[in-house]
Amino acid sequence: MIKIFLNRTSIIVFINLIFAYNSFSQPTEMIRAEALFQLGEYKESAAIFNTLDSRKSWFKKRLVEANWNAGNYKKALKMISELRSLDKGFGYFYGARYYVKQNNLDSAFVMLEKMLAARYKPNRSSVKTDSVLKALKLEPQWDSLWKLPHYSEYDLKVEMAAQELSVQNYDLALQLLDELIEDRSYKDKPWFLRSKLLYEQGFYKTALDDIDMAINEEDREAVYYGFRAEVYLKLDKSKKAFKDAIKAIELADYDPRWYEIAARAGIAMEKFEEVAPYAEIYLAAMPEKDNAHFYNASIIYKTGSCMKALPHINKAIALEDRNPTYYFLRAQIYQSCKVFKQAIKDYNMCLDFWPRKAEIYLGRGICRHELGETKQSCRDLWKAYDLGSLKADDLRREWCN
Secondary structure (H helix, E strand, O other): OOOOOOOOOHHHHHHHHHHHHHOOOOOHHHHHHHHHHHOOOHHHHHHHHOOOOOOOHHHHHHHHHHHHHOOOHHHHHHHHOOOOHHHHHHHHHHHHHHHHHOOOHHHHHHHHHHHHHOOOOOOHHHHHOOOOHHHHHHOHHHHHHOOOOOOOHHHHHHHHHHHHHHOOOHHHHHHHHHHHHHHOOOOHHHHHHHHHHHHHOOOHHHHHHHHHHHHHHOOOOHHHHHHHHHHHHHOOOHHHHHHHHHHHHHHOOOOHHHHHHHHHHHHHHOOHHHHHHHHHHHHHHOOOOHHHHHHHHHHHHHOOOHHHHHHHHHHHHHHOOOOHHHHHHHHHHHHHOOOHHHHHHHHHHHHHHOOOOHHHHHHHHHHHHHOOOHHHHHHHHHHHHHOOOHHHHHHHHHHOO
């Protein structure tokens, strides 16, 4: 928990913290289970999910997926019966896979037929290329099963565009998406996919226009708000990014990705007390991630506790030792804690990555001054001044005459 010091804004900060914590309806265990699923740790994920309960559609589907991927096939099959009617196509897909595992191919084909007849179902390519279902391709029923038009031309075209985008075949993906938008401009998915394409190519303002259109068509999709938050961050609009991250959390508060974006956007806004709960939840969900420790280190340091920030930044560096941002933060933390020799070591490490960053020379110059190394300090301050630091010029005039 971040310590809040008494000042004229402390009451407001305290109220905001209470509101933030109370606004998270999902228990930490739910978010952790989802995080483990996203990390591919299916056995651990399923073990936690199986202890929890929720009537929400996403939870029922995730129970099936987590248990299947963990090898709990019978349990996954049992949970299919609990899916809501709109998710039956998803359930039949896993039912078909289960019966293939049991070498009951007739029942597998029955499940596939039900899946294909459902309104909502997995996309065609994921079914036809599924590694479990490949055993069915040797059977004569397989070819006849696909002769009927189970998928609309629109759905197939969206699927094709998404596939081309995933392999960075941007020209063909853009052609398909342009055609889809021209024909079906009221559909959200093509706008979203084209926004992703433009984002990947660095056209952030145009990407923002397209994701706005997607949200205009479908305003209850957490992924859209999370993605728009990323676009806003690229455009240095951290306040809007934070707002969209919070909206994504409101729509899907089990997903750790939105807490990560909220933490990153809040730090960019320098709203450290306000963003602390989101960073803490992200850390609890994803302790394996170096950025989770970095965010918490940044917040704790900026709210006035340098020594408590050290374990987090040390962990971040242990997990990722080639990120200069981490060394720079640790150098600042050591400097604040008056551990000047360690700070200098980290500033030296930063120079391997950023040989022309004024703040590094400034920080190292201050540390050397505190250690009585006047000549080296002044050399660093001169260098920082040459690179544009006005503060270095003030200190140089004071210390180096």
